[in-house]
Amino acid sequence: MAENLALEIRNVTKRFPGVIANDNVSFNLRKGEIHALLGENGAGKSTLMNVVYGLYAPDEGEFLVNGKKVEINGPHDAINYGIGMVHQHFMLVPVFSVTENMILGSEVTKGTSLDLKRARKEILEISEAYGLEVDPDAIVEDIPVGVQQRVEILKALYRKANILVLDEPTAVLTPQEAEDLFRVMRHLTEKGVSIIFITHKLKEILNVADRVTVMRRGKVVGHTTPAETDQQGLATMMVGRDVLLEVEKAPAQPKDVVLSVENLTIKDERNVSVVKDISFDVRAGEILGIAGVQGNGQTELAEAITGLRGIDAGEITLSGERIPFEKPRWLVEHGMGHVPEDRHKHGLVLPYDLADNMVLCTYYQKPFAGAFMVRNRDAIQKNADGLMERFDVRAPSTAVAASTLSGGNQQKVIVGREFSRPLKVLVANQPTRGLDVGSIEYIHKEIVKMRDEGVGVIVVSAELDEILSLADRIAVMFRGKIVTVIDAKDATREKLGLWMAGSNPDEE
Template identity: 55%
Template structure:
């Protein structure tokens, strides 16, 4: 059998942990090959070895049958290997063209030939159906478009083997569909793709074969057409996974959160939230369904005090909290699992133990007279790490070193432990595996069952349908309908999210 990539018995160690324990991966030419595993299973580490970012302690890599030493990303690029990273590596003030050619600039004499570069970028983007405006600035384009730029960067450098690291973690459903079409177009052009993912539906829709890694060990490789999602989930986590969220019928009581006529503007001064009304009661989960960019972020920021509201009312347990300082709002009974765990949820270079007390470090027993008590801080962190199954070598490990799923569990542990009256969960399972998703959904339902209010904001319709007791659909900054999950369908929700009127979307939808 001829393989374009062979990674044979790869072992990669970090202090206190074996990330890859003699893993073998073999990729055929012209296939989309999935690398499946839980958060922290060692998928990204293995691909960082292939891309030259890490050097393995043991093992052999072959490209097109020839043994190679990949000592840096430059060597990987020269071998035709490109990587589209989960967290994009782009320079915001630069144009698309400037980002793509960085380090490989075409010259005219001593100057960069920017016209030639723009022409090259345009030709490559048209060839692969990746339509972009070569002169647009990264800061002004959507996340989906930024990902296209990352793909174009690899193609510009002549990559024949593309590694996609969790490519759909930050995309809307429409962008995910477009990415699937782009991948198939790349394969038809003779490229080979390795797809790091834990989304089983994507594997079934897109991939030819799948290699499963569990806790750093290779479990095996299977043909996608010979397996199913239940089998893959069991291989990934080592036990049966329940896909439907089990919960009893909610018994809501009085309003915890009441929003009336709320107006919030975005960074450009344009109204992102427009006269929005919303309520969340004790003992219920209200899910907000909507396409990204319809005011969800601005709404959450207004509730949590991270953004000023122009007008309207936000009441928590009957008390006005609009435009109060974030700490005052937090102390009044709000917990917040932010949409971007890296930017707003963690201090990545702090130990995970210190991240666990970011909301309470100034209180006793964690500090006294402004002096931190690290013994108490790490004692509390250890308790939360055990309770919320945060997989880390120890509580002193930098947050940056944890997998996305374990970073998220740490944030949820920190917020839930404070027992807030209202828990706001924004994209709480984005980029997480089925085991972590199951765990987080159970924690949200536990909060509800303990008489707390939960506001869930998610772009995953199946998550909204599964977990919510009521669903509020947001479109252009307004709640356009409130529906019960058992009385609607994903198709109806999709139509409402796209701006259809309620009577067009379905007779059973009501405000």
């Protein structure tokens, strides 16, 4: 039985100051299978894989590759034993070509020089053998994320990896790109590669995995297979309690228009119109979902409404007043809330502690600032403690830097800060991207609560399920235009899919 195991991890324990990230974890991977490792953010999945890949030294535990006990003291050893890892944040040098990225660390040379010609040929051979098409001469920063991921996988294969670790590979992909990836994964297992697939997306597991191991708070809490379970079962195992996958909400009770967009046109840095002559209204007490394949102008639209981007034509009014773009603070003071798409860039000041991040919009107001703008530490602390409690942010204290939190908890910090202000309009752009089901459930519940309190909500999302479960009305964007606005009651996945692809399902 041992001979069909590609990798066996026995009793690994890894401690970080203050936490046990992996507590006596065992795991095995059969040859040619896709073994999903499921768990919430911070459950210890990535830590375990970083230990396997030699990036962290474990405190206890041992590894067997193909039944033989091995020592892994660094990525170099892992690579030698045929372990390849595709990290969640890609490990590619943006200014290097695909070829240069591929050979880095395992360079082919001719005399003292790099032999780029030979490397290029080898890459094309591998890329053909595995059906992963790339242009070896392209510069990495110029190619789409999906292709960058392909480069990462090829990088591992180039080093003759037969055990492939994919750390949340779909977090950065569009649904179409994710489908491609799954096809590639199945193809790879046919060629004898064994895959460890780290994720917290339940549907994907049922879709591709052969077996599932579930982790919670550093421990393995169970094993299962897609045949024995369903989404609800997986979610319960992962979170440790019953989770609502559907959002519960009463019918919307829309009131007055709070936000109105008229004939809005936005051009990007290259002077190309990315939003073309768009008009729509949002009423208090409703959720408008904006659906569309990424890159059809949603990002720019959300940025314009929240004052992050100038507009080239048209008008945006908030409660009947035109938004003055030269005064960002006007938006804050007039009740605009924003959960930005890129939480690291626009949502948080990563090196600041949580307490300061929670008053980013209001630090100058009473009670956070007193006479002469002196900060009132007590008030800031009290605010932070209250929000941590109310929004269930899990962190050692409010004094840690925002950068040390997991994605889900970072998002809760942002949600806490924005939702606790008096809002009229809330723009939530990809509010649950990269989050686990527990956090998604929580954030969805809070968004619905805001709606019921009479806030006009815009939810921009690339996940159709999110749009379908949250929105009261759905606007679909395609190539910078809103091609339709439909009532959520009448929307189906198929219909939305057609609209998103630019065709009209009602015209047959």
